[in-house]
Amino acid sequence: MSTITLLTDFGSEDAYVGVMKGVILSVNSSAKIIDISHAVDPQDLVEAAYLIQSCYRYFPEHTVHIVVVDPGVGSDRAIVALEMMGHVFLAPNNGVLTLLMDEGEIDAMVRVENTHYFLNPISQTFHGRDIFAPVGAHISMGIDINSLGSPLDPQDLVSLDIPKPRISNGDELIGTFVSIDRFGNCISNIDGDDLKKFAGNDDEKGFEIKTGKNIIAGFSQRYADVEPESPLAIFGSFGYLELALNCGNASRRLKIKKGDAITLKLKK
Numbered sequence: 001m002s003t004i005t006l007l008t009d010f011g012s013e014d015a016y017v018g019v020m021k022g023v024i025l026s027v028n029s030s031a032k033i034i035d036i037s038h039a040v041d042p043q044d045l046v047e048a049a050y051l052i053q054s055c056y057r058y059f060p061e062h063t064v065h066i067v068v069v070d071p072g073v074g075s076d077r078a079i080v081a082l083e084m085m086g087h088v089f090l091a092p093n094n095g096v097l098t099l100l101m102d103e104g105e106i107d108a109m110v111r112v113e114n115t116h117y118f119l120n121p122i123s124q125t126f127h128g129r130d131i132f133a134p135v136g137a138h139i140s141m142g143i144d145i146n147s148l149g150s151p152l153d154p155q156d157l158v159s160l161d162i163p164k165p166r167i168s169n170g171d172e173l174i175g176t177f178v179s180i181d182r183f184g185n186c187i188s189n190i191d192g193d194d195l196k197k198f199a200g201n202d203d204e205k206g207f208e209i210k211t212g213k214n215i216i217a218g219f220s221q222r223y224a225d226v227e228p229e230s231p232l233a234i235f236g237s238f239g240y241l242e243l244a245l246n247c248g249n250a251s252r253r254l255k256i257k258k259g260d261a262i263t264l265k266l267k268k
Contacts, residue, residue: 008068024137036065080111097157189240206267208265209243216243
């Protein structure tokens, strides 16, 4: 177990991510450290929850996933080590693991409290360096997560009230934009299963997709299906419906922001 992923809201301009990597390598010099993203909007737990749920499956079993989106750093919030589906997740107990709970059975879950694996002293503002990084590195070297602290009951895991797509009046599927990537693609919380529950086997071309004043007819299979600078609706690489602009920025052009609604309606 030597692969470690990092998912944070630290950005790339400051030293925080680099220092975390330095701590990891000081404990496990053979660790393979992979950046999932450091561009989560500050304190955006919902975006981080969707990212870790979407991305973990593309890494080999026994990968250690460290998630540090932690507005409660320095408080009495717990730090959780969770083992499930052959992976280990290390994160604050603040709801960022909410979507993973539907992915499979929990093999082990503990509250991280064994200071033997922490740096000393511990900063109250940078647990990413002083707790998450060294603990993740030790896990990557094969320690049993049960040695990190006391068992945590799944009922004690904080759960976010993450909005789920809903069907309104039986003829509209309403979702929410949860992320906007650097290309300006606006990613919703609607996936293929939601679409199937809503419409069954109806022809995808019979859909009308709305957000704000924007209306898009049907889905595209690729960005190039429309002319440059034209909008489209497409199921992206992680399986979620997104609105995009071929060779352009949909968020700016269509004036979409996170939290805005997206509505799908079957044409009569």
